[in-house]
Amino acid sequence: MNLSINFLSVAKMATDDYVGFTFFVGCMAMMAASVFFFFSMNSFDKKWRTSILVSGLITFIAAVHYWYMRDYWIGTYDATTKLGDSPVFFRYVDWILTVPLMCVEFYLILKVAGAKKSMMWRLIFLSVVMLVTGYWGEAVDRDNAQIWGLISGAAYFVIAYDIWLGSAKKLAVEAGGAVLKAHKTLCWFVLVGWAIYPLGYMAGTPGWYDGLNGVLDMDVIYNIGDAINKIGFGLVVYTLAVNSSEK
Numbered sequence: 001m002n003l004s005i006n007f008l009s010v011a012k013m014a015t016d017d018y019v020g021f022t023f024f025v026g027c028m029a030m031m032a033a034s035v036f037f038f039f040s041m042n043s044f045d046k047k048w049r050t051s052i053l054v055s056g057l058i059t060f061i062a063a064v065h066y067w068y069m070r071d072y073w074i075g076t077y078d079a080t081t082k083l084g085d086s087p088v089f090f091r092y093v094d095w096i097l098t099v100p101l102m103c104v105e106f107y108l109i110l111k112v113a114g115a116k117k118s119m120m121w122r123l124i125f126l127s128v129v130m131l132v133t134g135y136w137g138e139a140v141d142r143d144n145a146q147i148w149g150l151i152s153g154a155a156y157f158v159i160a161y162d163i164w165l166g167s168a169k170k171l172a173v174e175a176g177g178a179v180l181k182a183h184k185t186l187c188w189f190v191l192v193g194w195a196i197y198p199l200g201y202m203a204g205t206p207g208w209y210d211g212l213n214g215v216l217d218m219d220v221i222y223n224i225g226d227a228i229n230k231i232g233f234g235l236v237v238y239t240l241a242v243n244s245s246e247k
């Protein structure tokens, strides 16, 4: 596997490569968001700095992966089929790093209300189950993709339940004010924003949902989901830091 980042000989993107274009724009958006979060970090109260740092790490890790995935797609692009190879492995490497960091964000903003580390580890564990089973269905045991997707979806459901109605919710209510508001917005991101991903999965794997295959493109859906969720999540935390630093 050639992991060297190639600055000198640049692969040309075909002008009709719309999927490649979403990788390109995604990469740029993640880079810009990272610069924004890192540079704004020090203007906040100490207790919010780690949260903003984690927001920046999430988009930065994604930017590095998008740089690579964009290259991977362009390098395998076939002008006749107008398709490249999906960078499935690196997609999941990105997620397995960034989704647990999003669980850390929940913990960090609820720490003011006394959140315990056990809550964070539970969310991280569930997110790893969700992603490993999803990867298995997408890359290893594609014949049973719908079963793996179902298991992955169950873990996703428990995560959503935990933050909407479980112990995280109780802590958010105790904290009240700006923290409660931010928690609620993040909950919506998980419920609606994260629901974009199973759609991409269904577009890219065989199953009862085969009709979706020709209509939607898996990589485009994942790229849109990542931009909304990674940058959006960070902006919610940023807004929380702004609102609670003013008072």
Ligand SMILES: *C/C=C(C)/C=C/C=C(C)/C=C/C1=C(C)CCCC1(C)C
Pocket (backbone or CB within 6 Å): 095, 098, 099, 130, 131, 133, 134, 135, 149, 150, 152, 153, 156, 194, 195, 197, 198, 201, 226, 229, 230
């Ligand atoms: C930054 C990346 C994020 C927020 C990725 C989130 C990914 C998911 C919520 C993926 C969920 C999946 C299912 C619920 C079922 C099918 C398999 C997955 C892994 C696509």
